[in-house]
Amino acid sequence: MQRIHPVAVFDCVVFGATGDLTLRKLLPALYYRFRDGQVPDESRIIGAARSPLSDEDFRRRAAHALMEHVDAKDLDAKTRDRFLDRLFYLPIDAAAKDADWSRFQAMLDPDRVRVFYFATSPSLYGPITQALGGAGLVTEKSRVVLEKPIGHDLPSALRIIDSVGAVFREDQTFRIDHYLGKETVQNLLALRFANTIFERLWSSDVIDHVQITVAETVGLEGRAGYYDHSGALRDMLQNHMLQLLCLIAMEPPVSLDADRVRDEKLKVLRALKPMDPHDVPTLTVRGQYTQGAIDGQPVPGYLTDLGSDKPSRTESFVALKAEICSWRWANVPFYLRTGKRLPQKVSEIVIQFKALPFSIFPAEAAEWQPNRLIIRLQPEEGMRLGMMTKDPGPGGMRLSPTALDIRFEKTFGHRFPDAYERLLMDTVRGDPTLFMRRDEVEAAWTWVEPILEAWAGRPDHPRPYPAGSWGPTSSIALIERDGRTWHEGAD
Numbered sequence: 001m002q003r004i005h006p007v008a009v010f011d012c013v014v015f016g017a018t019g020d021l022t023l024r025k026l027l028p029a030l031y032y033r034f035r036d037g038q039v040p041d042e043s044r045i046i047g048a049a050r051s052p053l054s055d056e057d058f059r060r061r062a063a064h065a066l067m068e069h070v071d072a073k074d075l076d077a078k079t080r081d082r083f084l085d086r087l088f089y090l091p092i093d094a095a096a097k098d099a100d101w102s103r104f105q106a107m108l109d110p111d112r113v114r115v116f117y118f119a120t121s122p123s124l125y126g127p128i129t130q131a132l133g134g135a136g137l138v139t140e141k142s143r144v145v146l147e148k149p150i151g152h153d154l155p156s157a158l159r160i161i162d163s164v165g166a167v168f169r170e171d172q173t174f175r176i177d178h179y180l181g182k183e184t185v186q187n188l189l190a191l192r193f194a195n196t197i198f199e200r201l202w203s204s205d206v207i208d209h210v211q212i213t214v215a216e217t218v219g220l221e222g223r224a225g226y227y228d229h230s231g232a233l234r235d236m237l238q239n240h241m242l243q244l245l246c247l248i249a250m251e252p253p254v255s256l257d258a259d260r261v262r263d264e265k266l267k268v269l270r271a272l273k274p275m276d277p278h279d280v281p282t283l284t285v286r287g288q289y290t291q292g293a294i295d296g297q298p299v300p301g302y303l304t305d306l307g308s309d310k311p312s313r314t315e316s317f318v319a320l321k322a323e324i325c326s327w328r329w330a331n332v333p334f335y336l337r338t339g340k341r342l343p344q345k346v347s348e349i350v351i352q353f354k355a356l357p358f359s360i361f362p363a364e365a366a367e368w369q370p371n372r373l374i375i376r377l378q379p380e381e382g383m384r385l386g387m388m389t390k391d392p393g394p395g396g397m398r399l400s401p402t403a404l405d406i407r408f409e410k411t412f413g414h415r416f417p418d419a420y421e422r423l424l425m426d427t428v429r430g431d432p433t434l435f436m437r438r439d440e441v442e443a444a445w446t447w448v449e450p451i452l453e454a455w456a457g458r459p460d461h462p463r464p465y466p467a468g469s470w471g472p473t474s475s476i477a478l479i480e481r482d483g484r485t486w487h488e489g490a491d
């Protein structure tokens with residue numbers, strides 16, 4: 001049985017309350033935490049958006065969203081109704097000069113923890129913050145949660161950070177990267193710093209290279225406008241994947257204190273070797289899917305999903321080779337790739353150890369496979385350590401690759417909470433460990449920017465790849481050039 005510690009009673013105002021994120025992620029996450037007794041009964045969730053809805057309309061939408069996004073076996077009618085009673089709605093046009101923000105004052109309890117969740121377009125972050133500040137709504141116990149993308153490039157990120165920072169202190173600002181809330185991502189900290197065996201091996205002495213793959217089968221999912229303006233590098237790599245890289249590469253923090261953990265991640269971001277514009281075509285690959293098939297079903301190409309008959313230069317796939325300039329990681333490449341419309345949804349990190357320096361076994365004894373630690377973030381969260389072992393039997397010394405294998409769901413036997421559940425509760429608790437600090441966001445943009453600029457300055461388009469494939473063939477060449485291969489498959 002899990003231990004659940006209730007958080008303090010809170011009021012949470014969600015801007016963008018009728019949007020996809022609120023309905024698909026935030027409300028289901030809050031429902032689960034309420035059902036498990038972590039959200040106290042008196043807490044309130046106040047939806048805010050432009051549509052002129054009543055509390056009842058909002059509750060109806062929320063009920064529908066819960067039906068769609070919460071497992072039927074977890075949706076008990078009594079609990080659901082108690083949860084829906086905690087929901088309220090306030091129509092507001094956050095961009096309008098004459099919006100009446102004082103109405104929030106009447107709804108919010110001055111003594112409670114107050115969470116302002118911005119699930120809107122980032123262009124509204126500044127105006128909403130100023131309005132909240134101007135209406136005197138930001139109390140000592142207030143926090144603001146910012147969804148990504150924080151900016152489109154470094155200057156726009158800094159503008160957003162500064163305008164929010166003019167009203168909320170850094171310790172009140174929670175920049176969300178939902179990958180950090182995933183159980184297996186948090187488990188990286190446990191793997192590395194709650195066990196002695198790996199830390200001894202965690203360096204260029206023993207590790208050959210690291211691969212991080214975040215593959216999705218979905219296409220644009222009704223987010224064409226946002227995505228075509230963003231692309232895979234900004235949407236996934238600049239944030240989620242660099243955060244994963246940080247957790248793998250960081251030095252042990254001196255404590256689990258939020259700033260000590262974030263100091264170490266920041267050092268990694270700052271140690272990433274800046275990409276020279278001349279090297280960008282060799283060290284990066286961008287792709288765009290064309291029509292193909294996934295799971296035997298035909299799927300349209302990117303431009304059809306976009307509803308456009310004009311070409312687009314936005315990448316739906318990116319692969320790159322990164323290097324970290326530090327003693328620990330010198331000469332250990334980190335290969336990162338992510339894309340939409342790939343053959344399966346899988347996020348994994350592969351730590352590949354060096355090959356044997358010398359074999360005492362006869363050449364025909366085995367098909368050698370270097371040791372690999374595979375950390376599966378989704379689906380089937382777990383870890384596998386690939387090893388060579390002797391085939392049983394008297395037939396001489398024959399060796400095969402096998403694995404030490406932990407599947408978390410099987411081991412722990414209960415559901416894995418969604419990342420948003422953990423992160424929302426951390427926000428109420430005021431624990432920013434799993435959120436990005438300002439300097440991390442800046443450092444990540446600083447590293448990514450030369451790549452974006454080099455791409456923008458080149459005449460070529462992203463390489464086409466058929467939906468259902470692992471990306472453009474040049475992404476395979478990117479790693480095979482170095483005598484290595486992408487990990488695909490079950491081992």
Ligand code: BG6
Nearest residue numbers: 148178216218235236240347378
């Ligand atoms: C989001 C991206 O941050 O992460 C989406 O904007 C992407 O494009 C999503 O689909 C992937 O998240 P997950 O948790 O499904 O791996």
